Amino acid sequence: MASKRFVDSNRDNAGDFIGESAVTQSCEPCMKSNISKTPTVFCKDCDEFLCDACTNPHRVYKPGHHNIVNVQDHKSAPVILDMKGMDKCHEHGREIEFFCQDHSKLCCLSCVLIHRKCDKLDEIAKVSRQTRPDLQALKQSLIKMQSEADAIIADCKQSETGLNESIAKISAEVDTMKDRIIQLFEEAKQKLISEAKQFKTAKGKRIGNKCDASLKVKEELNNVLSMCCVVLERGTPSQQYIYSEQMKEKRKTIESTIDEQRKITFSSTMTVSFPKQVTSLLEMGSNSIKLNYDGNKTVDTSSISLSSPPRPVTLELLVSVDLPKTRDDKKEPVLSGLDFLPDGRLVAVDNKNWKCIIMNERLQRLGTPYKFKGSPYCVVCVSHDTLCVTGGGSKGVCLLSVSTDNTITLTREIKTTSKFFSICCMSPSNMVVSAFDNPRPARMISVDGVESDFDHFLTFPLKTYKLDESTCTYVQSKNTLVLTDQLAHTVYMYDTVNGTSRAVTDENIQEPRGACVGPGDTVLVFSKNNHSIVHLTIDGKILGTYPVDMEYPVSICVSKDGTRLAVTNSVRGAKKLHLYKISPAMS
Incomplete structure (x- = not known):
């Protein structure tokens, strides 16, 4: 008896089978489109069943030589289907020959000893000739689930790609914000320095005026003091008296000028202040930027405790x-x-x-x-x-x-x-x-x-x-x-x-x-x-x-x-x- 092992995944799922006698096939290219169509020929080189519509494209577009025969000629020899161990009892390793409906269990001769008292114990060789399982519906459901699995895999790959793109986008957006903040602070700094220099120039003029006025007073005091010493040491009583009387008004004028200059005060330092928004940002530290994503429940609890619900x-x-x-x-x-x-x-x-x-x-x-x-x-x-x-x-x-x-x-x-x-x-x-x-x-x-x-x-x-x-x-x-x-x-x-x-x-x-x-x-x-x-x-x-x-x-x-x-x-x-x-x- 000639034997043939099917290795193609579609053909493993392709038909109903009874014992070792035959396999009902469908056109394999059509099955990939979820279409069940009876094949008319078989390509021995490609090990593939084909219908009339798929035969010519198979010859033209698929590479290699194609030894194509009628399905009837191919089926002249019976086919033994390799069940890959599915027809063996997992407990005893013997051929499965019975089905216990009471326990929904496939049984071998050894299992029968356990299930001999069950009401419905059927011999598979007999019941299979009367009731054929609907493997075509099973195949369609398996193909559908396979398609769903492919869709899930594709969605996972797309999600992974999206996550990678999101990371790149997040990095770019944070860099953009960082550059803008740096630029903003640089512009604010330049503006601040410019204002400080303008302030210094304006104050410098007033300081210079005060200093010039004080130098004039000091120069005048030096002259007056020098004359006072000479009169005090060498002058006659009459000269001393005259000088003393004349200097009373002069002294008042000098004292008044010194008092006026003393009242003019200037700040020798300048400071900078930052708005609350900036200091708050620094206080938040690394929490100043938050990640948003689907299902994110880890919101900053500090912001929750400090915030209040919307109010009128x-x-x-x-x-x-x-x-x-x-x-x-x-x-x-x-x-x-x-x-x-x-x-x-x-x-x-x-x-x-x-x-x-x-x-x-x-x-x-x-x-x-x-x-x-x-x-x-x-x-x-x-x-x-x-x-x-x-x-x-x-x-x-x-x-x-x-x-x-x-x-x-x-x-x-x-x-x-x-x-x-x-x-x-x-x-x-x-x-x-x-x-x-x-x-x-x-x-x-x-x-x-x-x-x-x-x-x-x-x-x-x-x-x-x-x-x-x-x-x-x-x-x-x-x-x-x-x-x-x-x-x-x-x-x-x-x-x-x-x-x-x-x-x-x-x-x-x-x-x-x-x-x-x-x-x-x-x-x-x-x-x-x-x-x-x-x-x-x-x-x-x-x-x-x-x-x-x-x-x-x-x-x-x-x-x-x-x-x-x-x-x-x-x-x-x-x-x-x-x-x-x-x-x-x-x-």
């Missing part, structure tokens, strides 16, 4: 100005974007007059506005002197630099594939933007111009927003993306790490427009129709609502230290800009 706030109006059309404006201004520089200056972009404007704490214009080629939409401050502006006459982002003397200069234009409206910071090198005329309402862009999308597990509304129908902001410490849907009266909160989301609706939220991060990692959103600001936690809880004395507010921003709030509106003939002081509400 009170708004105190500090300054309010009207925004009429000025001599150099063609239209009434619409400040579609606002943000604060770290030093407290307010930046605004005028959508109608294509300008970027700098203002002081009294909302007075500083310097000369920068003129764009087209309408700007929104602005964000990404460093102490760098601004990013969406729009500006093209599909892209403009990078501007702002000097201490309020000079605004274009440093670079980034061309983008999408149209962006609102913009906010996500990290030192990445920003989040709201996109319009695009099925992806929120995207990311780096300061180098690299565009990217959020992970696929973030489910955005199935709609394409028009200009000004949706804005976004990003709560960095909470990894939370905030997206407003004006026409749906909804604010969406997305956890970008865990992939969860929350849709916030409330009667206080009517046509939400501008949004920004508020005190304590909360969110402030304009309710256009209610003419108010809605204060939210990232969990969707409403902490309070604050009416503003303006119709249809559109733009909002909070200062870097969280103490001031700027808002503006877009009503024709009644445009305003307000500056508020933010304070915690009294409990």
